[in-house]
Each structure stands twice: as structure tokens, then as C-alpha cells.
Amino acid sequence: MRIACAILLFTLMFATASAQYYLRGEIRDEKGNVLSNAKLKLQSSNLLYYSGVKGAFGIVSSKETDSLFISLDGYQDLAIKVEAGRYHIISLKMLYSAAHLQRNKLVSLTRNMQPEERKKHLFSGETYSTLVENEFVQARKYPETGFAIHADRAAYSNIRRFLNMQTTVPPDAVRTEELLNYFNFDASPLARDSIFGFRSYISDCPWNAQHQLLYLNIASRKIDSSEIPPSNLVFLVDVSGSMDMPNRLPLLKSSFKLLVDNLRNTDTVSIVVYGSTVGVWLTPTSGADKAKIRKSIEELYPGGSTPGESGIRTAYRLAKSQFIKGGNNRVILATDGDFNVGQSSEDELEKLITQHQESGIYLTCLGVGMGNYKDSKLEVLAKKGNGNFAYLDNEHEAEKVLVHELTQTLFTVADDAYLNIRFNSSVVREYRLIGFDNKAKALADSLNEVEGGEVGPGHSLLVLFEIEPVRPAGSDAYPTDEPVANLSINFRKPNESLRRITEYQVEANYSGFTELPKCYQFATSVVMFASLLKQSKFSHQFGWNDVIIMADEAHRKGDYMQEEFISMVQKAKKIYGKMRKRKNKE
Incomplete structure (x- = not known):
């Protein structure tokens, strides 16, 4: 009898020691989104596991109740007890810095405009699209605007692909600033030991005689x-x-x-x-x-x-x-x-x-x-x-x-770079930033801010504003003894946390359009081309022929990229001309 009891006790002890329990559950963030690839360390065995594609995990443990230590980049570490027989929904809290970085950020931002007013102001177009084109803004009410400085160029070659396929271009594929970035226009002079150089011009607006164009040329330093x-x-x-x-x-x-x-x-x-x-x-x-x-x-x-x-x-x-x-x-x-x-x-x-x-x-x-x-x-x-x-x-x-x-x-010479410009309302009545259009989703975010960009060495960025100048009664001129705007470039050097600010003054240095350097005239044709492809409401005063003539007169002879651009405009003219004819027949 004693032997039988001993055998039974041994069997029970062995069964308890060798018992296996299944710990199940899933990892989510505070909003309920699944988190895959979270690292899970089981206390009883010190073995590592990872959450699956849908955030789920299933772990075999020798204990009915065990502890998990959970970690994931961007989230607070968590230690939690889990029990077999329960399905655990485990929530990880995002670190403050990661939460801050995940806000919907803007490409450009007009300061002090309330979200509901911005929405009303910018969603007044006839059709909804992912990108919302920048409208005119009153300089007296909203003198300050900012935008990210970056050197992306993807939109240009993507547009070229569509045109080479003899098809129209999706309007949302047209990012005007990336078309301008594609051409490295004449660089602005740099002060010694400066990361950025700056130059500006004001000239006539080819599509609106009452308006003018402000050209801002920002160049980054080359590196040896x-x-x-x-x-x-x-x-x-x-x-x-x-x-x-x-x-x-x-x-x-x-x-x-x-x-x-x-x-x-x-x-x-x-x-x-x-x-x-x-x-x-x-x-x-x-x-x-x-x-x-x-x-x-x-x-x-x-x-x-x-x-x-x-x-x-x-x-x-x-x-x-x-x-x-x-x-x-x-x-x-x-x-x-x-x-x-x-x-x-x-x-x-x-x-x-x-x-x-x-x-x-x-x-x-x-x-x-x-x-x-x-x-x-x-x-x-x-x-x-x-x-x-x-x-x-x-x-x-x-x-x-x-x-x-x-x-x-x-390579990078400036991180998180953005430009801020504050217009002088005694000189400028209204202004419109051309390009740097925001996503509708980012505009709807009440906590949004400008997201800076990364800039490589030796890049020349050209930015255009269409402005309506303040003209004294009975005069075609506007004050030239006052600056048009004050401008600052905010950035960090790579591997540094310190923010740097370089400031410039935008002078009222007017030049007739034909007197502008040829590269700026050519850049204007690029902007007009983008506007036609976007089917912008600001493109009603010009057509494909106007773009072709301007680009042909301004382009640098023998420059492959600029000559290719003219051929792209000619292709677009044929493609969109055929599309218009089909619509007229229908």
C-alpha cells in the first residue's frame, strides 16, 4: 500500500512539474492598433518571443501564471503577469517623443490660422483631392508662413513616365516643388562657413498683370x-x-x-x-x-x-x-x-x-x-x-x-530644415505659395506643425510666391524703400540637437520679366507646366503653347534636361489636346 501511494505521489509530482500551459494574447497600442514584432521575454525560462503580424502571441510555459517583459522601439517597456486560460489584450504606451513625431505634419503652414478657418479657407475648391492647393492669403491678417526645405525630385521622373506612356498624369502625382527641385538652378552665393546661401528677385507675373512673382533661391553648401x-x-x-x-x-x-x-x-x-x-x-x-x-x-x-x-x-x-x-x-x-x-x-x-x-x-x-x-x-x-x-x-x-x-x-548637410517668411503687409496685400501643397489629412489635424526636410550638399532650391502688391491710389508702383519680407531658415546640423537659425531680408529688387536671369524665366515655365497638369484653377489664363514658348526662349542651349523638359510639354499638349477633343465630341 505504501509503495502504491509513493508511486501515485511521484506520478502527481512529475505531472505537476512537467505540466505545460499556453499563454495567449495580442499586443496593441493605446488606440487599439496591433503591434507586430514586439519583444516578449518570459520570466520563467528567459526565452525571447515576438508578437506576430497581427500582434498575436502564443507561448508555452511551465507555469499557469507567468510574467512577460515586453519591449518595442518607440513604446514604454512593460512587465505584466499573464494567466493560462485567458486571452490577454495588452496595451503599450507610446513614448512622448514618438507620439510627438507621429502627428500629421504639414509641408507648409500659415501661422495663426485656426484649424476650422484653415479648413474652410482651403477646402473651397470644386473637387476633393489628397493634395489641397495653397490659396491666396491676406498678408495683414496672416503675414507669416513656413514650409519644409527638402530636395525630393520623384514627381518629375514619375510625370515623365506617364507622358512617355502617352497617358494623362494624376493631378495628385504633381508636386510643383519637386519639379523645380529637379533642375539645379544657379546657386545663391554663400557666406563663409555658412550652410545656406540666399538670393531673391521680384518680377512680373506672366498670367496676371496685377500680380508679381517673388523668387527665393536657397542654396546649400557643397562639401569637398x-x-x-x-x-x-x-x-x-x-x-x-x-x-x-x-x-x-x-x-x-x-x-x-x-x-x-x-x-x-x-x-x-x-x-x-x-x-x-x-x-x-x-x-x-x-x-x-x-x-x-x-x-x-x-x-x-x-x-x-x-x-x-x-x-x-x-x-x-x-x-x-x-x-x-x-x-x-x-x-x-x-x-x-x-x-x-x-x-x-x-x-x-x-x-x-x-x-x-x-x-x-x-x-x-x-x-x-x-x-x-x-x-x-x-x-x-x-x-x-x-x-x-x-x-x-x-x-x-x-x-x-x-x-x-x-x-x-x-549625404546631408542640414536636418529638419524649414523656411519661415514674414511678409510686410504695407508692401504685400496677398500672397500664394506655389507648390508645397498639403495633404487633406494633415490639414484636418488641429495639432499639426511644419515637418522639416533633409537637404543634401550643393543643392539649389527655388521657391515661388505669387503676390498682389499694395499699390498707392493712382499709382502703378509700390514702395521700394521697405523690405518685402523677413526670412529665416531653421535647421540642425547632422548628429546635432542644437537648432540653428539663419536670417535674411527680402528686398524689393524688382526686375522686368525679360530682364530676369534665364534660369528664373525657365523655372516659371516649369511652374506653369505643373499648374496645367494639376488642372489648377490658377492655370486658366495660359496654355501649353505659352509654356513651350517661354521654356524655349529661356532654356540653356545644349542642356539635356531643359531640352527634355520642352519635349515633355509638347507631349503633354498632344495628350491633353486629344482628351479635350474627346470630351467635346461626347
Whole structure:
């Protein structure tokens, strides 16, 4: 009997010791959105687990009640007890800095205009669109406006693709400032040791005799090759099935091989892929070993789904592991943007990339493809990832972005840069910022603010305002002894937290339109072209022929890009002319 009891007791003890319990639940944020890839450490075993694509977890434990230690970049760490037999909904609180960074931010902002008034003022157009074109603003009531300074150019080459396909351009694909950014206009003079230079002109407005155009030219300092820091580059390449087309993965492979030719011995390159698998394709390799890097690029092949979220996380982890203090740490994402596994909406991707915004790692996005190209997703990723983005429609564009403009594309001289201008209401009655149009979603956010941009070395940014001057009764002139506006550029140097401000005065230095430097006349034709493509209400006073004539008279002979622009306008004229004829017949 004693033996039987001992055996029973031993059996019960063994069963208790070897019992397994299943701990289940999911990780969410305070708004109820699922959080994938959260790190979960089980107290009883010290083993690590991660939440799945939908935030869910299932963990086997030897204890019926156990403790989890949960962590995720951008969120407060949490220790919590979990019980078997219950499904736990666990909420993580966002860190203050991350919550601040995830606000909907504006490309441009008129100061002191209340959200409800701004909405009424800016949503008065005839149709709703993602981008809301800037309207005229009274200088006396709202003298101050600001906008992000950035060097993105993706809209231009994307528009070129549409026109080369003999199709119209979606109005929301037209970002006027990116068309102007495409041309590096004559740089403004820089003071010694200054990051930015500035020049301004005021001239006639070709489409409204009562108005004038204010040109602001902001140039960033060039850097000598000896000043370029070593680079830690992670190529994050989309190798999913959707990339299996000549203008996608093959174009990217040839593009990256062009970039490899410019690598130095001090640079390090890694490759992460996502498609049928997510992983490190090329471990960190010196820029001196170009043959090995080229071979890895050449062996890339497409297939599988598009787990972009996992690819991004892997690329940033690898970039952090090779982080160069004071260096150029950058992930270069190359994709058609068609994420379909994991976090894939713009909001989810914004939240994902914001977690890495203060890591010191920049993000460059290279878009390719047609049909399912997700321009809006790449724009969100680039802006929230402290970076820039370009669209590669052909090898010539790849050479422009990754060879001729390599330093502008992959290096930074100013972070979180934005320009603030305060108009003198005794000189200017009304003004309209041309381009820098905001997303409707950002305009609806009552807590919004201007989101600064990142600027590469040696870039010349041109900004245009259409202004209505204050004219004394019975006079065609306006005061020239007063400044038109005061301007300030706010920015941080890379790897610094200190904000810097450079201030300028915008003088009333009027020039007749034909007396302007040719590059500014050409820039005006670019603005008019963008306005026609956007089907803007401000484009009713001119047509395609006006743009062609102005660009032809102002362009620099032998300049390939400017001559190509004229051919693009001519193509647009034919395409939109045919569309108008069809509408008239109908």
C-alpha cells in the first residue's frame, strides 16, 4: 500500500512539474492598433518571443501564471503577469517623443490660422483631392508662413513616365516643388562657413498683370570629397514577385551597380532582401571589395510576397549593428512600394518608420515600376525616415540620382530644415505659395506643425510666391524703400540637437520679366507646366503653347534636361489636346 501511494505521489509530482500551459494574447497600442514584432521575454525560462503580424502571441510555459517583459522601439517597456486560460489584450504606451513625431505634419503652414478657418479657407475648391492647393492669403491678417526645405525630385521622373506612356498624369502625382527641385538652378552665393546661401528677385507675373512673382533661391553648401564621412549603407531590396519586370528589379540591379563604382574603401555595404524570404543577402562588406558586392547584386532574383515591414526592421537592425559614429548611416530602400504582408497601410508604415527617426540612420527611397507603384507610401517613408526619395523610370535617371548627384542623394548637410517668411503687409496685400501643397489629412489635424526636410550638399532650391502688391491710389508702383519680407531658415546640423537659425531680408529688387536671369524665366515655365497638369484653377489664363514658348526662349542651349523638359510639354499638349477633343465630341 505504501509503495502504491509513493508511486501515485511521484506520478502527481512529475505531472505537476512537467505540466505545460499556453499563454495567449495580442499586443496593441493605446488606440487599439496591433503591434507586430514586439519583444516578449518570459520570466520563467528567459526565452525571447515576438508578437506576430497581427500582434498575436502564443507561448508555452511551465507555469499557469507567468510574467512577460515586453519591449518595442518607440513604446514604454512593460512587465505584466499573464494567466493560462485567458486571452490577454495588452496595451503599450507610446513614448512622448514618438507620439510627438507621429502627428500629421504639414509641408507648409500659415501661422495663426485656426484649424476650422484653415479648413474652410482651403477646402473651397470644386473637387476633393489628397493634395489641397495653397490659396491666396491676406498678408495683414496672416503675414507669416513656413514650409519644409527638402530636395525630393520623384514627381518629375514619375510625370515623365506617364507622358512617355502617352497617358494623362494624376493631378495628385504633381508636386510643383519637386519639379523645380529637379533642375539645379544657379546657386545663391554663400557666406563663409555658412550652410545656406540666399538670393531673391521680384518680377512680373506672366498670367496676371496685377500680380508679381517673388523668387527665393536657397542654396546649400557643397562639401569637398575630403569632408565626406565614411558610409554605412544597407541596400534594402524588394525581390518579391511584383518586381519581376524589366523596369523593376533588373533596373534596380543596374542602378546599384552604378552606385558601387563610387564606393570608397572606408565605406561599408550590406544587402537585405524581402520577398519569398527576408534576410541578409550580403553581410557587411568593404567598399574596396566591389567585385563581391556586384556579384551579390547580380544574383538577386524575384519571387514571393512583399513583407516590406519585416524587411525594414531587418535593415535597420543591421544598420544599427554597423553604426558609424559621425558617419553617414543610411538604409536605401528600393521597391515599387507594393507592401502586402505585415504593416502595409500608410498609417502603419508611418508608425513603423517613426520608431527609427531618432536613431541617426537616414532613409533613401528609390521607387520603380508602373501599374502598382505606390508613390504615397514611399513619400511617407522617406519623410518620416529623415531622408529623401526619387523615382527611377530608366537607367539615365538612375545615373543622374546615384552618380552625378550622389552626394546630394546620399549625404546631408542640414536636418529638419524649414523656411519661415514674414511678409510686410504695407508692401504685400496677398500672397500664394506655389507648390508645397498639403495633404487633406494633415490639414484636418488641429495639432499639426511644419515637418522639416533633409537637404543634401550643393543643392539649389527655388521657391515661388505669387503676390498682389499694395499699390498707392493712382499709382502703378509700390514702395521700394521697405523690405518685402523677413526670412529665416531653421535647421540642425547632422548628429546635432542644437537648432540653428539663419536670417535674411527680402528686398524689393524688382526686375522686368525679360530682364530676369534665364534660369528664373525657365523655372516659371516649369511652374506653369505643373499648374496645367494639376488642372489648377490658377492655370486658366495660359496654355501649353505659352509654356513651350517661354521654356524655349529661356532654356540653356545644349542642356539635356531643359531640352527634355520642352519635349515633355509638347507631349503633354498632344495628350491633353486629344482628351479635350474627346470630351467635346461626347
